[in-house]
Amino acid sequence: MGIGKIEAPELLGLNKFNVDEENAHIELKKDICVKCEDKPCLFVCPAVLYNLEKSGEVSFDFAGCLECGTCRVVCKNKGIVKWTYPRGTFGVNFRFG
DSSP states (O other): OOOOOOOHHHHHHHOEEEOOTTOOSEEEOHHHHTTOSSOTHHHHOTTOOEEEOTTSOEEEOGGGOOOOOHHHHHOTTOOEEEEOOOOTTOEEEOOOO
């Protein structure tokens, strides 16, 4: 009996999140983000948490963050004004099935 290929969305769906509603661990400065021409955060986030609104603003939902730091690395205009790991007991709990 062979093992079938598991796709990334299925694997991400196994993760559990304990969201710290009182303390966002990532914050954006939207007036900087709106001026960014290529907006790499929209394309590099493996959890697809960055979205472009009709107004041109970038929105972000930290609740599903995988804490990889990729957005922080590609943000050349310093639109991400805060990036830290969540407080203890909060954040992602990776599960591998």
